[in-house]
Amino acid sequence: MAQGWVQIVVFLLVLTALVPLVGFYLARVFRGERVFLSPVLGPVERFSYRVLRVRPEEDQDWKAYARSIVVFSLVSWLALYLILRTQSIQPLNPEGFGSGPWNLSFNTASSFVTNTNWQYYGGETTLSYFVQMVGLTVQNFVSAAVGIAALAAVIRGFAARSGATLGNFWSDLVRINLYVLLPISLIAALLLVSQGVIQTLDGSQTFHTIAGGTQTLALGPVASQEAIKELGTNGGGFFNVNSAYPFENASSLTNMVELLLILVIPASLTYTFGRMVGNRRQGWALYAAMMAMFIVAVAVVYTAEQHGSPAQHHAGVLTSAFDGSTGGNMEGKEQRFGIAESSLWTAVTTVTSCGAVNASLDSLTGIGGLVPLANMGTGEVVFGGVGSGLYYMLLFVLLTVFIAGLMVGRTPEFLGKKIESREVKLVLVGVLVTPLLVLFATAWAVASPDGTQSIYNHGPQGFSESLYAYMSQANNNGSAFAGYTGFIQPNAPGNAGAETFSFATLLGGVVMLLARFLPMIAALAVAGSLAGKRVAPAGAGTFRADSPTFVVLLIGVVVIVAALTFFPTFLLGPVVQGLTDQLF
Amino acid sequence: MNGLRKDLTTATIAIVFLTLVLGVAYPLVTTGVAQLVFPGASNGSKVEVDGKVVGSKLIGQDFKGLSRYFQSRPSATEYSGNVTYFNNLGPNSHELSDFFAEQLAAYLKRERPYNPGLAATEVPVDAVTTSASGVDPHISEANARIQARRVAEIRGLPLDRVFDLVSEHTDGRFLALFGEPGVNVLQLNLALDREAAR
Numbered sequence: 001m002a003q004g005w006v007q008i009v010v011f012l013l014v015l016t017a018l019v020p021l022v023g024f025y026l027a028r029v030f031r032g033e034r035v036f037l038s039p040v041l042g043p044v045e046r047f048s049y050r051v052l053r054v055r056p057e058e059d060q061d062w063k064a065y066a067r068s069i070v071v072f073s074l075v076s077w078l079a080l081y082l083i084l085r086t087q088s089i090q091p092l093n094p095e096g097f098g099s100g101p102w103n104l105s106f107n108t109a110s111s112f113v114t115n116t117n118w119q120y121y122g123g124e125t126t127l128s129y130f131v132q133m134v135g136l137t138v139q140n141f142v143s144a145a146v147g148i149a150a151l152a153a154v155i156r157g158f159a160a161r162s163g164a165t166l167g168n169f170w171s172d173l174v175r176i177n178l179y180v181l182l183p184i185s186l187i188a189a190l191l192l193v194s195q196g197v198i199q200t201l202d203g204s205q206t207f208h209t210i211a212g213g214t215q216t217l218a219l220g221p222v223a224s225q226e227a228i229k230e231l232g233t234n235g236g237g238f239f240n241v242n243s244a245y246p247f248e249n250a251s252s253l254t255n256m257v258e259l260l261l262i263l264v265i266p267a268s269l270t271y272t273f274g275r276m277v278g279n280r281r282q283g284w285a286l287y288a289a290m291m292a293m294f295i296v297a298v299a300v301v302y303t304a305e306q307h308g309s310p311a312q313h314h315a316g317v318l319t320s321a322f323d324g325s326t327g328g329n330m331e332g333k334e335q336r337f338g339i340a341e342s343s344l345w346t347a348v349t350t351v352t353s354c355g356a357v358n359a360s361l362d363s364l365t366g367i368g369g370l371v372p373l374a375n376m377g378t379g380e381v382v383f384g385g386v387g388s389g390l391y392y393m394l395l396f397v398l399l400t401v402f403i404a405g406l407m408v409g410r411t412p413e414f415l416g417k418k419i420e421s422r423e424v425k426l427v428l429v430g431v432l433v434t435p436l437l438v439l440f441a442t443a444w445a446v447a448s449p450d451g452t453q454s455i456y457n458h459g460p461q462g463f464s465e466s467l468y469a470y471m472s473q474a475n476n477n478g479s480a481f482a483g484y485t486g487f488i489q490p491n492a493p494g495n496a497g498a499e500t501f502s503f504a505t506l507l508g509g510v511v512m513l514l515a516r517f518l519p520m521i522a523a524l525a526v527a528g529s530l531a532g533k534r535v536a537p538a539g540a541g542t543f544r545a546d547s548p549t550f551v552v553l554l555i556g557v558v559v560i561v562a563a564l565t566f567f568p569t570f571l572l573g574p575v576v577q578g579l580t581d582q583l584f
Numbered sequence: 585m586n587g588l589r590k591d592l593t594t595a596t597i598a599i600v601f602l603t604l605v606l607g608v609a610y611p612l613v614t615t616g617v618a619q620l621v622f623p624g625a626s627n628g629s630k631v632e633v634d635g636k637v638v639g640s641k642l643i644g645q646d647f648k649g650l651s652r653y654f655q656s657r658p659s660a661t662e663y664s665g666n667v668t669y670f671n672n673l674g675p676n677s678h679e680l681s682d683f684f685a686e687q688l689a690a691y692l693k694r695e696r697p698y699n700p701g702l703a704a705t706e707v708p709v710d711a712v713t714t715s716a717s718g719v720d721p722h723i724s725e726a727n728a729r730i731q732a733r734r735v736a737e738i739r740g741l742p743l744d745r746v747f748d749l750v751s752e753h754t755d756g757r758f759l760a761l762f763g764e765p766g767v768n769v770l771q772l773n774l775a776l777d778r779e780a781a782r
Contacts, residue, residue, distance in 0.1 A: 007763075052598055064587060067588065075592070075598075076595075076599055122667070122668070124668065125667050133607050137607050138607035142606070177602065185610070189618075193625055196642050198625070198626055199614055200627050202627065204666055205628070207636070207638060209646070210633070210773065210774065211650055212648065213645070213648060215639065215643070215645055215664075216664075217666065218666035219628055224615070239668050241717050244670075245717045245719070246640075246721060251758065253758040253763075310676045312709070314681040315688060316705075317684050318706070322708075324724055324728075325709060325724045331680065331714060332716045333716055335720050335722035335764060336755065336764060338764030341764075358716065360670035360716050362673070363675060365675045366676065459676065461674030483672035492667045493667055582676065583677065583681055
């Protein structure tokens with residue numbers, strides 16, 4: 001395992017080195033300052049404002065900012081839904097796929113507009129290149145930009161010295177796409193192609209193999225989508241098996257590149273925050289809290305997967321490593337990634353809201369499968385989704401400040417601003433909406449026949465699948481215990497004779513929408529409320545939020561809230577399986 | 585109300601404009617550059633024999649138990665390259681355990697005649713577990729070492745020559761650190777066929 005640990009540590013060091021560089025760049029983009037790309041992209045930016053007819057300097061208060069986000073997302077949703085429903089009459093459909101059913105399209109549109117990218121459909125078996133590019137790739141960009149923009153607005157509220165405005169949404173939307181997401185995606189896509197990730201508009205190709213069989217390879221414009229799918233913590237694969245498929249993730253090199261793409265923005269935003277509020281230590285304190293929780297997650301999942309599964313042990317399969325063999329639970333994993341990189345990927349994509357997979361999560365060991373569930377159970381605050389992770393974490397920071405204030409009997413304050421009743425109420429709304437949705441939807445899904453028809457595995461694993469489905473959708477993650485199904489295609493590729501489960505697709509869609517926008521609006525409201533507050537200078541009695549004590553306290557609050565909410569459900573599913581050697 | 589109407593107009597223009605930039609220009613420019621600079625890789629790293637495509641070096645295939653070939657890992661999808669899904673059986677599944685036992689027995693039956701005394705505990709995990717993609721192009725080095733004895737004997741090649749070909753077609757770790765080494769089965773089998781034709 002030493003080899004595996006070294007990989008993980010080196011990866012985290014590279015990430016940490018990138019954080020100040022990218023974080024500094026993001027801060028300049030958020031402030032509308034010149035960056036090294038301005039000579040090239042400045043004219044494009046100004047042209048965009050003319051097309052959109054917006055004045056970038058026209059600041060919005062939190063209500064106007066939130067309204068612009070909601071309206072833009074609503075229009076995005078309608079556009080994507082229409083594109084999905086009219087696939088059969090669109091170009092670039094070499095396999096001649098039909099349009100999506102209404103309920104499946106409802107789920108998919110909700111999924112991509114909320115940056116969730118939960119997939120009941122199978123990419124290569126149901127969607128044309130046109131839909132993948134014009135529908136999904138666009139939402140991969142803009143839903144990520146919406147999350148980052150919301151965070152930029154929230155940071156402005158925390159940083160404001162006077163006034164109550166949070167910036168201009170349309171300008172943030174343009175700048176984030178133009179200066180951050182698009183250039184990085186373009187370079188990353190070409191790098192991925194150079195390593196074997198495909199990028200073509202040709203249709204599938206069938207040929208005879210040397211063993212006398214035939215094989216048909218689905219092709220498509222994969223790399224351009226793969227790059228933004230990771231960078232925007234989206235996670236919706238071009239192929240049904242996502243980043244396990246070699247045409248999406250060809251080698252351990254592409255695997256490491258994709259992992260960096262996933263983490264680089266959420267991790268760097270902590271530095272951006274510190275810089276913009278004028279306290280870089282504060283940014284690093286948040287980074288440290290996130291990194292500490294992340295390292296525990298990786299360590300647990302890696303150890304569990306290397307141990308192997310009861311199914312292997314019962315069958316007499318050797319699960320220890322030896323010369324030339326990884327050992328461990330290789331069921332549903334790729335040889336080129338092995339146990340270490342599959343485990344690292346699983347942790348990275350579930351602490352962030354990426355939800356891409358390079359291994360089958362349904363086949364993880366009990367404790368291995370507990371890790372992604374627990375990661376999401378924190379509310380995706382350990383790095384989290386682009387933008388959403390940090391504004392959610394900031395709600396937890398305020399909650400921690402409040403609790404600390406109660407303990408020492410002092411008015412809670414953060415960055416010199418008093419945290420009062422209104423903010424605490426909004427924080428609680430923001431923090432509790434998502435877990436309530438998870439528990440409500442899971443309970444309904446396992447207690448009704450409409451819900452249980454989606455389950456694939458027997459016993460506790462069936463419960464885990466249901467819990468995972470709603471945990472993932474409510475936290476806008478998108479990864480799955482993929483046995484859980486909402487769409488059956490007996491004649492794949494193509495959806496002739498396909499059946500959609502309305503219960504699963506509709507409940508999931510509604511959960512994704514509520515859990516994306518309610519906490520986001522709560523965070524904006526908190527920022528709006530803080531923006532107008534005067535900053536009191538720090539005194540001897542100030543409880544510093546950039547100290548190691550605070551980091552420990554913050555981790556404690558995050559873990560305790562998640563544990564109190566979800567521990568009973570974890571016991572019923574993954575923990576039962578992790579503690580027993582019994583088969584079901 | 586005024587603000588809402590203005591937002592609706594701006595949002596509609598924005599989604600059309602951004603679709604043209606991000607959904608049309610970006611993927612098409614990427615495709616153009618990729619096709620120009622990396623024509624092989626962008627079209628699927630296809631492998632040809634006598635001018636005919638026989639596979640992709642990145643996509644594993646079924647070698648149908650033919651004893652002259654190295655065999656790929658088990659697949660939940662019969663090595664489908666256009667309908668992909670996971671096996672999805674849980675870690676405590678009876679069905680999965682039975683599947684492992686069958687795969688283990690089949691592997692021992694196929695390889696033991698050429699590896700006398702091969703024990704179940706010497707079979708590497710990748711040989712009995714399904715891959716995630718269903719088309720894992722690689723097998724582990726330990727798996728290849730065992731299969732090499734069969735292939736060498738059936739083809740009448742010196743074992744050392746087969747071992748050489750195996751290491752020639754082993755993709756190492758990235759920077760000697762990241763990932764796991766894997767033996768590319770299609771490339772290795774094609775090399776064996778070329779060896780026979782010499």
